[in-house]
Amino acid sequence: MREHRSLATLRGDVVGGTIATILALPEGIAFGALAFAPLGPEFLPFGAVAGLIALCFANLGAAPSGSVGIMHNGPLSLASLTLASAFVVILQNIGPAGSVSTAIALLFLVVLMAGVLQVLFGVLELGDLAKYIPYPVTAGLMNGTAGRYP
16 A cells, blocks of 8 residues: 655655756657657657657656656667667558658557556566566667667
8 A cells, every 4th residue: 555645745756857857858859869760860850859758758757656766767778779670660561652640650659558568567566577587688788779889
């Protein structure tokens, strides 16, 4: 059962979420633009706005839960690269007759489905299964996204 939270605690959580959002604005813009890069340079501003929206929803939406002492949510390099890869696959499969708005709608459907799965995993308490992922796999994944490309 969740303990009763005071208005002062909630206010502090919202202020913390706001500060985290402000501090992460540059990376939110960059990672959003990265996710939209497969569409071409003319769509980078839309990606930047999408990154900002994701950042705001993630930090301000999670702040009232107060589940952790230090919280920072928002677009990450791994998620942005994954979304860019998904975008490429979507664009290849809708073909030349498909519109960009259809591709964007499908990408946001992918994001929505990932969010639903995360909530479902949380409700079913499946997060403990992560301890069975070998450390080299996790380290390789993180090092792969941090690597430089010529």
